[in-house]
Every structure is written in C-alpha cells, then in structure tokens.
Amino acid sequence: MPKIEKKHERPESSRTHVIVGDGITALAFLQEFQGDAGDHVIVIGTRASQLGRGDAYARGQEDTPWRFAYLLNSPADDIDPRFAAWLADRWSQVAETMAGRAPDWLSAAEPLVAAGDIYGVNAPREFYGDFMEEQATAAITALEARGITITRVDDTVLSLELHQDGVTVCTASGDRISARGVDVATGGPSTMRIEGDNGAFSAPSVFGHEHRIAEHIKSGAEIFCIGGNAAMLDVLRLCQSLVPESALRFKACAPDGEVPAPLIPRLPRKLTQPRLTQGHRTAASLLAEIQGEIDRAQANGDEMREIRAGFRAFFLENPLSLFLSDVEQARKVPGQLRFWLRGGTRDTILDMHRLIKENRVQIVKGLVLEVISHDTGAEVVVKDDGGSTRRLSTGFVINCAGAGPNSTYDPMTTDLLTKGLLEHSAGPSGLKVGQGCQLGTTAVRYLSPAVSEIGDEVVAMPLYDAHMLRSYVARARQSV
Numbered sequence: 046m047p048k049i050e051k052k053h054e055r056p057e058s059s060r061t062h063v064i065v066g067d068g069i070t071a072l073a074f075l076q077e078f079q080g081d082a083g084d085h086v087i088v089i090g091t092r093a094s095q096l097g098r099g100d101a102y103a104r105g106q107e108d109t110p111w112r113f114a115y116l117l118n119s120p121a122d123d124i125d126p127r128f129a130a131w132l133a134d135r136w137s138q139v140a141e142t143m144a145g146r147a148p149d150w151l152s153a154a155e156p157l158v159a160a161g162d163i164y165g166v167n168a169p170r171e172f173y174g175d176f177m178e179e180q181a182t183a184a185i186t187a188l189e190a191r192g193i194t195i196t197r198v199d200d201t202v203l204s205l206e207l208h209q210d211g212v213t214v215c216t217a218s219g220d221r222i223s224a225r226g227v228d229v230a231t232g233g234p235s236t237m238r239i240e241g242d243n244g245a246f247s248a249p250s251v252f253g254h255e256h257r258i259a260e261h262i263k264s265g266a267e268i269f270c271i272g273g274n275a276a277m278l279d280v281l282r283l284c285q286s287l288v289p290e291s292a293l294r295f296k297a298c299a300p301d302g303e304v305p306a307p308l309i310p311r312l313p314r315k316l317t318q319p320r321l322t323q324g325h326r327t328a329a330s331l332l333a334e335i336q337g338e339i340d341r342a343q344a345n346g347d348e349m350r351e352i353r354a355g356f357r358a359f360f361l362e363n364p365l366s367l368f369l370s371d372v373e374q375a376r377k378v379p380g381q382l383r384f385w386l387r388g389g390t391r392d393t394i395l396d397m398h399r400l401i402k403e404n405r406v407q408i409v410k411g412l413v414l415e416v417i418s419h420d421t422g423a424e425v426v427v428k429d430d431g432g433s434t435r436r437l438s439t440g441f442v443i444n445c446a447g448a449g450p451n452s453t454y455d456p457m458t459t460d461l462l463t464k465g466l467l468e469h470s471a472g473p474s475g476l477k478v479g480q481g482c483q484l485g486t487t488a489v490r491y492l493s494p495a496v497s498e499i500g501d502e503v504v505a506m507p508l509y510d511a512h513m514l515r516s517y518v519a520r521a522r523q524s525v
C-alpha cells in the first residue's frame with residue numbers, strides 16, 4: 046500500500062523529487078518519473094491521498110442529489126480510450142449506481158448503449174476520478190517495484206526556494222523539503238470575479254456552493270448563470286437533480302447568446318483531417334484557412350466532435366509554428382480556435398435545447414457587468430453588443446464566467462510568478478513556460494491548463510483538456 050502521511054522522514058535531498066498537485070497532471074508527472082531504485086518521490090497536494098482526481102474529478106459528497114450529476118464534456122474515449130474500456134467493463138455496476146437518479150443519465154445514455162457504443166457516453170466526472178485514482182495506485186505500485194519510495198502528503202505548497210544544487214519546497218503546515226527537482230501541477234486559475242457575485246442572492250462559483258444554491262433552486266427561484274460554457278451546464282444538471290423540469294426556471298447569459306455544440310459520437314469513429322499550408326505570415330491568413338477547413342468538414346457532414354477531436358489530434362502532431370512562425374501572430378490563433386471549436390456535454394446540451402423550446406430555459410445575449418442583491422432576489426446588469434446596459438431581475442445568480450482578467454492562482458503559482466520563474470504570456474491570457482515545461486532551470490517544471498506557451502511554441506488548442514495535459518507531460522519527459 047502507498048504511504049499517506051502528514052509528516053514524513055527527511056529523505057536525502059539529492060535522491061528526492063517533489064510533485065506539487067494531485068490532479069491528472071500531477072499523476073502524469075508521477076507516471077513519467079524516470080528515477081532509479083533508492084529515489085524518493087513526494088507528492089504534495091491538497092488531497093494527495095486521492096491523487097489523480099484533482100479539482101475536476103473530485104469525489105462527490107455522499108447522499109447529495111447532485112452527486113454524479115456533473116459529466117465529462119466529451120465522449121469517454123475522447124478523454125482516454127483506457128477509461129472508456131474501464132467504464133464498459135463495469136457497465137452493470139455503473140448502471141446500478143446511476144439507476145433512479147435525476148436527471149435520468151441512463152436514459153440519455155441508452156441510444157449509445159443500444160448501439161454498442163458505451164465508449165461514447167458522457168460519463169459522470171466522479172467515475173473518471175475513480176479511474177484516475179486506480180491509475181495512481183497502479184503507478185505507485187510499479188514505481189515501488191522499481192525500488193522507488195512514494196510518499197503522499199496532504200498539504201498546500203506555498204513557495205519554492207531555488208539553490209545551486211536543488212530546491213526547497215515550503216508547505217502551509219511548515220514543512221521544508223529539500224529536493225533535486227520539482228514538478229508543479231497545481232491546476233488553472235479561479236473564475237474571474239464579477240462585482241456582487243458573492244452576495245445574499247449570488248455565488249462566485251457553483252463548485253463548493255451547491256448546498257446554498259440548492260436551497261434557492263428548491264424554493265423555486267429563477268437561476269441565472271453568468272457565462273454559457275461547461276460550468277453553466279453543470280448548474281443545469283444541479284437544478285435537474287433537485288427539482289422536476291416543470292419547476293425549472295433557468296437563464297444563462299453569454300456574450301454570443303449561443304449554446305455550445307453538443308459533442309455527439311458516431312460509429313465508426315471519425316476524425317476530421319485538416320489540411321493546412323505552411324508559411325502563413327499573419328494569424329488572419331491562417332485563421333481564414335482554418336475556417337475554410339471547418340466549413341469543408343461541416344459540408345462533408347462531420348459533427349463538431351469529429352472536427353474538434355480532429356483538430357486536437359492534428360495540432361498535437363503538427364505544432365502551430367509550422368504554419369505560422371511569428372509568435373506575436375500565433376498568439377492570436379488559440380482564442381479564435383477555441384471559440385470556433387466550442388463544444389460540450391451531449392446529454393446536457395440536448396436537454397438544454399429541449400428546455401429552451403419548452404420555455405423553461407432562456408439564453409440572454411450580453412456581458413454581465415454587475416450583480417446586485419436585493420431583499421428577495423438579485424438584479425443583473427447586462428451590457429449588449431451596442432454598449433447599452435439593461436437590468437434584469439432574477440432569483441439567484443451563479444458566476445460561471447471562467448478564467449478572466451482578474452482571476453487568481455493558487456499560492457504556489459503566485460509565488461513562481463512573483464519570483465519571475467513563471468511568466469504571464471504576452472498574448473491575451475495564459476502562462477509561459479520554457480522548453481520541456483522547465484522554468485529557467487532543469488530543476489523545476491510547471492504544467493497546468495493555464496499554460497499557453499511552451500518554449501517557443503504557442504499551444505494551438507487550449508490545455509483545459511485531460512488528453513492534452515497528459516500528452517504535454519509525456520513530451521516534457523522526452524525533451525529532458
């Protein structure tokens with residue numbers, strides 16, 4: 046069994062390697078660890094004892110109606126074919142766990158299951174966490190069999206001190222651990238704050254605020270989401286887990302006023318094969334070509350799942366610099382690509398379209414500037430395309446806006462930024478790390494969904510994606 050302990054003996058620093066974080070990226074760093082017998086790896090994370098889950102695939106609270114309500118945004122085999130096989134192997138157990146739950150996940154999965162395509166379902170995120178925890182146990186067992194000691198410590202890392210011969214890692218509980226090297230994988234930034242988003246009738250995020258939000262949903266309040274992406278879809282699932290659809294009153298405000306495309310898997314699986322020419326001088330010219338390829342794929346009948354997964358595979362094989370060598374110009378590409386290839390959870394988006402038709406869900410086009418809590422509900426100040434503002438009265442507001450200009454990072458990332466080891470990208474957003482994810486020294490590597498530049502390479506597709514993160518950790522090892 047792996048050791049899980051709070052305080053640990055001080056191993057010899059030249060044989061010690063520290064991994065900070067406990068999500069899929071931290072686990073990928075552990076899986077790729079290349080040490081020898083006698084080495085010691087210490088994984089320090091908020092919940093290192095559940096290594097592999099991180100924030101995204103955390104274990105839910107027992108007996109809450111919304112446990113298992115939140116789903117992966119893509120078909121299981123787009124996240125990881127091994128996970129899809131794991132899910133299919135346990136299907137009867139999965140079906141038993143999901144039976145009788147609202148929303149009715151099993152019925153939504155039924156057309157895929159009937160077609161023999163369990164690999165295509167949008168699994169509850171908690172199941173992916175179960176799978177990743179098993180992967181963590183397997184990785185630890187394999188490393189221990191090689192004579193490498195693994196210690197997991199539930200703690201928060203606050204800072205790093207770089208020395209000539211290594212690094213000292215300083216934790217919130219007062220530990221100072223000397224190590225030869227450190228891999229940092231502490232996750233992405235917080236949702237950007239919007240004025241008034243933490244009031245009597247508003248919450249700054251859905252995650253961790255479910256109990257309070259649930260009271261308002263159950264009382265029949267209209268729920269208003271700021272933002273139209275993945276977290277908003279989670280809020281809809283939260284509502285569906287608590288009240289019958291006939292009692293649902295739900296609004297979401299998004300700048301484009303649109304619902305993302307559902308990622309619908311088809312058999313046989315297909316990936317769009319983009320054809321891009323090299324030697325572009327401007328982002329505009331490359332983007333025009335990409336837009337043409339997306340149009341061509343759509344004209345050929347490709348679904349958004351096929352287009353998105355096809356571009357992801359393409360840019361993992363072919364770096365953006367191959368097509369556009371000017372970094373300044375390349376920085377303009379990922380945001381547009383992310384917007385064009387937006388897609389999300391099939392089950393929820395199909396529900397959403399049905400509920401829009403039934404007038405239980407409405408999409409508001411605009412940008413929320415402020416939330417004002419009154420005595421019995423909230424008011425949302427929304428700016429439209431033309432710059433004029435209007436005020437909408439609602440029941441309870443949830444900030445699902447995602448990362449933005451005033452997002453904050455965890456203490457470790459903040460420390461690295463303050464010390465200048467990690468940089469903000471000169472592009473619209475994101476972080477810049479060196480070749481092989483190194484931070485100016487071979488002793489420290491950093492990877493999180495917020496990383497948008499690695500060495501001279503602007504990452505074409507955002508790293509808010511389990512498959513991409515794992516792929517880039519594997520690359521970091523190869524480049525060392």
Ligand SMILES: Cc1cc2nc3c(=O)[nH]c(=O)nc-3n(C[C@H](O)[C@H](O)[C@H](O)COP(=O)(O)OP(=O)(O)OC[C@H]3O[C@@H](n4cnc5c(N)ncnc54)[C@H](O)[C@@H]3O)c2cc1C
Binds near residue numbers: 511
């Ligand atoms: C709610 C949610 C849903 C998502 N859904 C999907 C999806 O369906 N499909 C997909 O591909 N991607 C999804 N993503 C994107 C997701 O970011 C990546 O897939 C992936 O989970 C990120 O893994 P990570 O290990 O880099 O970060 P995280 O999962 O965020 O893990 C980082 C961990 O490090 C811990 N930590 C942070 N700071 C410190 C510190 N200073 N010291 C110690 N520990 C620290 C955190 O508590 C956290 O547990 C989702 C993200 C979120 C937040």
